[in-house]
Amino acid sequence: MTHTRNEIILSAEGVGITYDRVILRDVTFQVHNITRPEVYQGQVLSLIGRSGIGKTQLFKILAGMLKPTTGTVRIGLDLHPVQAGEVGIVPQNYLLFRHRTVQQNLGIAMERSEKKRTEAETKEVIKEHSELFQLTEHLAKYPSQLSGGQRQRVSILQQILTGTKTILLDEPFSGLDVLMVDKVIELLVKVSLMDEHNTLIIVSHDVENALAISDTAFILAAQQGKPGATITETIDLIGLGMAWEKDIRQNARFREFTEQIKHKI
Amino acid sequence: MIFLFTLLTQNGSQLKISLLIFGIVPFFITSLLSIIADIDKQEAELCKTLRMGPWRTLWEVVIVGRLDQVLEVMRQNFAIAWMMITMVEGLSMSEGGLGTMLIKSNKYIDMDTVFALLIIIFLVGLFFDWLLGRLRAWLFPYTSVQTAK
Numbered sequence: 001m002t003h004t005r006n007e008i009i010l011s012a013e014g015v016g017i018t019y020d021r022v023i024l025r026d027v028t029f030q031v032h033n034i035t036r037p038e039v040y041q042g043q044v045l046s047l048i049g050r051s052g053i054g055k056t057q058l059f060k061i062l063a064g065m066l067k068p069t070t071g072t073v074r075i076g077l078d079l080h081p082v083q084a085g086e087v088g089i090v091p092q093n094y095l096l097f098r099h100r101t102v103q104q105n106l107g108i109a110m111e112r113s114e115k116k117r118t119e120a121e122t123k124e125v126i127k128e129h130s131e132l133f134q135l136t137e138h139l140a141k142y143p144s145q146l147s148g149g150q151r152q153r154v155s156i157l158q159q160i161l162t163g164t165k166t167i168l169l170d171e172p173f174s175g176l177d178v179l180m181v182d183k184v185i186e187l188l189v190k191v192s193l194m195d196e197h198n199t200l201i202i203v204s205h206d207v208e209n210a211l212a213i214s215d216t217a218f219i220l221a222a223q224q225g226k227p228g229a230t231i232t233e234t235i236d237l238i239g240l241g242m243a244w245e246k247d248i249r250q251n252a253r254f255r256e257f258t259e260q261i262k263h264k265i
Numbered sequence: 266m267i268f269l270f271t272l273l274t275q276n277g278s279q280l281k282i283s284l285l286i287f288g289i290v291p292f293f294i295t296s297l298l299s300i301i302a303d304i305d306k307q308e309a310e311l312c313k314t315l316r317m318g319p320w321r322t323l324w325e326v327v328i329v330g331r332l333d334q335v336l337e338v339m340r341q342n343f344a345i346a347w348m349m350i351t352m353v354e355g356l357s358m359s360e361g362g363l364g365t366m367l368i369k370s371n372k373y374i375d376m377d378t379v380f381a382l383l384i385i386i387f388l389v390g391l392f393f394d395w396l397l398g399r400l401r402a403w404l405f406p407y408t409s410v411q412t413a414k
Binding site for chain 1: 305307308310313315317325329332333405406410
């Protein structure tokens with residue numbers, strides 16, 4: 001598969017966090033802007049690790065919400081240290097402002113985006129995007145009236161509308177049935193195709209689905225004899241010929257590979 | 266305590282109101298604090314990802330986001346205050362009122378009036394509760410919308 005790994009757009013350098021014990025140690029990885037001829041698309045990465053390994057801590061550090069004990073996270077073409085608000089977060093419970101309608105929840109996301117818009121333009125952008133996300137008929141509803149899948153879509157769209165290019169998704173497949181997982185994967189691919197610099201980072205323990213959608217995956221696990229978790233393996237799914245394939249989960253080689261990875265986390 | 270409040274206030278009406286407020290404030294403050302304590306930290310994180318400053322976050326999450334619950338606390342506190350009114354009016358009988366009537370009627374074993382007063386207190390209480398409930402549904406429609414399954 002022809003592709004080029006260009007400039008680094010996100011980099012974690014020696015990130016570690018210690019409370020009463022070491023949680024994360026020397027987490028180092030880079031995210032490159034991947035380009036393919038004639039395909040306009042962003043990047044999808046996964047951080048795979050078992051529950052309780054420190055995924056949430058790393059998630060918060062990457063989003064600039066938590067200051068690591070050691071190391072830094074850099075972002076953007078100039079690789080400046082990340083600050084809260086530069087990375088979008090889609091939490092596991094798809095949190096939204098419950099006192100605002102879907103339309104208002106999306107509008108509030110655009111209030112502080114770099115691109116200034118008039119009220120009419122804001123409405124137009126929301127209209128266009130809600131069609132793409134199948135939310136048009138739900139715009140007047142409150143979050144409590146939405147199903148889990150609809151709330152997840154609003155939550156993702158809310159982060160996109162802030163103008164953030166890097167979006168972290170915490171366990172986006174958890175609690176969803178098989179059909180819904182397919183829909184979420186489809187949606188995430190759609191988001192990655194919206195902009196060349198869109199970078200989705202999926203933090204999950206669901207090896208199969210995370211690998212199925214990613215071009216690169218990082219395994220977060222503990223190493224024998226050493227405290228805390230770190231990146232133990234980087235998987236280049238493009239190199240393995242397993243990226244950007246719609247029906248990859250049916251592929252026997254992919255299934256076998258997934259099983260191998262499951263044993264490593 | 267009554268003596269102190271009598272000294273501090275200018276007339277019977279003020280005394281009643283001061284006693285009621287004094288009785289309600291501890292319940293009200295602790296309920297409000299528990300609403301704030303129950304706020305999910307993630308809501309502040311959501312505000313950060315939407316690039317809101319600390320004041321906007323406070324406004325969105327703590328003030329506007331919790332107004333419906335504040336009204337609900339006020340509704341509950343009103344119910345407590347309504348129950349206390351007979352006691353307060355009994356303590357400060359110079360101004361009259363339902364409580365004063367109730368205590369006087371009770372003293373002279375005028376049970377017809379006692380029951381009538383109890384029914385009136387009960388019905389007026391129910392009416393105010395219904396009224397506040399309607400106000401809540403009107404001001405904060407998201408509290409009464411049907412929740413998706």
